[in-house]
Amino acid sequence: MRPKAMEYFDNLIPENMVKIKEQKEQGKNVVGYYCVFTPVELIEASGAIPVGLCATKQDPIAAAEKDLPRNLCPLIKSSYGFAVTDKCPFFHFADVIMAETTCDGKKKMYEYMKDIKPMMVLDIPNSSTYELKREHWVHELKRAKAFLEEKFxxxxxxxxxxxxxxxxxxxRTKLMELVSLNKHNPAPLKGQDLLKVIWARQFQLDRETYLEKIQEIIDEVREFIKNDKSKDDRPRILVTGSPTGVGQEKTLNIIENQGGQVILQEACSGVKGLVKNVPESDDSLTSIAEKYMELPCSCLSPNDGRFDLIGSLVEEYQIDGVVDITLQACHTYNIESKMLKDFLQENYEIPLMQIETDYTDADTEQIKLRVDSFLEILK
Known part of the structure; x- marks a missing residue:
């Protein structure tokens, strides 16, 4: 059963590629961003529209490789390729880009991109004590606030x-309510559809309709669950690792087509940025800092928060196995994969399979074989 309201999300991003032009013509300011670390609340408070940028397609990578090395993460190359070819309407109509110093590849790529668009680059503290990290984050948010105020x-x-x-x-609360429906057995929502709804959040230009459509899915699925008496013995899979965006769902497709249930993603394109809200207080900048500084990204060292989050999701969603998708040349996630595998084995006795891949289809058959073997082990 696929909820009827999913049709809205099938078309949301392409339709909003046209609507972002209309927003600009009406005099709206637009701030483009790539990363879950981006404090979208600060952007919106400036009166600007925060909008995600294209970064998950193979098409523009050849253009990017004229400037960037070939043995670089495809997400970085795709981001830059869309910028230099001007084939992403969201980038085209953005007044400024808010970027971040997560991995070394991205922050060096931004040195090229700043010649295309004005940029504000947040310095992400990746190794410090809690108090120093919070102080640093507040400082960066004040700097971003001043940048937006001056720019607009x-x-x-x-x-x-x-x-x-x-x-x-x-x-965030509404999206987690949607995701939590997959605690049911059988999972009523495909992993690809959950990705589509969560990914659309950064491209939506009409929050009221966006939330209404999510509620329609929730209502429809709850009605299905109420009447469903079946059980599904297909392995329940949690996906983690590098962000998997719309346009590069290759591995998710394979897992589900080969007989697995993708219950949810922990990755940046999944629930990582949704499980905690910004605390409401009289000091909003500090509250925003406290939320974003706790995001468990592999660029942080140590990154115990990622293991804690995955452990709780494994228990809560009755996960049978974890698939760790690592994009080619994504060194931080690649190194962290063995740590995560050992953590899951020692604490939950469930296996992890790491898949290192890129945006092409060249390894599709190889991934199918590996997924088949992994699912057979889980059965």
Whole structure:
């Protein structure tokens, strides 16, 4: 059963590629971003539209490789390729880009991209104590606030920050309500559909309709669950690792086509940024800092939060096995994979399979064989 309301999400991104032009023509400011670390509340509080940028297609990579090395993460090359070819409407209509110093490849690529668009690059503290990290994050948010205020000739007030925080907390809560439906056996939602809904969050330009459509899916699925008496013995899979965006669902497709259930993703394109909200307080910048500094990205050292989150999801969603998707040349996730495998084996006695891949289809048959073997072990 596929919820009827999913049709809205099938078309949301391509339709909004047209609507973003209309927003600009109406005088709206637009801030493009790539990463889950981006404080979208701050952008929205400035009166600008925060919008995700194209980064998950193979098509523009050849153009990127004229400047960037071939043995680089495909996400970085795709991001830059869309920028230099001007084939991403969201990038084209963005006034500025808010970037971040996560991995070394991205922050060096941004040195090229700054010649295409004005940029604000957040310095992500990747190794420090809690107090120093919070202090650093608050400093970076103040710097970003000043940048947006100057760029758009506006003032970001405490009131506008609190309003934006409430709006984005509502989105996160509603998305986690949707994801939690897959605790049911059988999982009523395919992993590919959950990806499509969560990924659309950064491209949606009409929050009210976006939330209404999510609620329609929730209502439809709950009705299905109420009447469903079946059980599904297909292995329940949690996907983690490098972000898997719309346009490169190759591995998710293979897992589900070969007989696995993708229950949810922990990755940046999954629930990693959704499980915690921004605390509501009278000091919104500090509250935003506290939320984003706890995101368990592999660029952090140590990254115990990722293991804790995956462990809780494994128990909560009755996971049988974990698939760790590592994009080619994504060194931080690649190194962390063995640590995660040992952690899952020692604490939960469930296996992990790592798949290192890129955006091409060259390894599709190889991945199929490996997934078949993994699912057979789980059965």
């Amino acid at each position: 000739d506006t003032q970001i007030t405490e009131e506008s920050l609190q309003k934006a925080i409430k709006a984005h907390n509502t989105e």
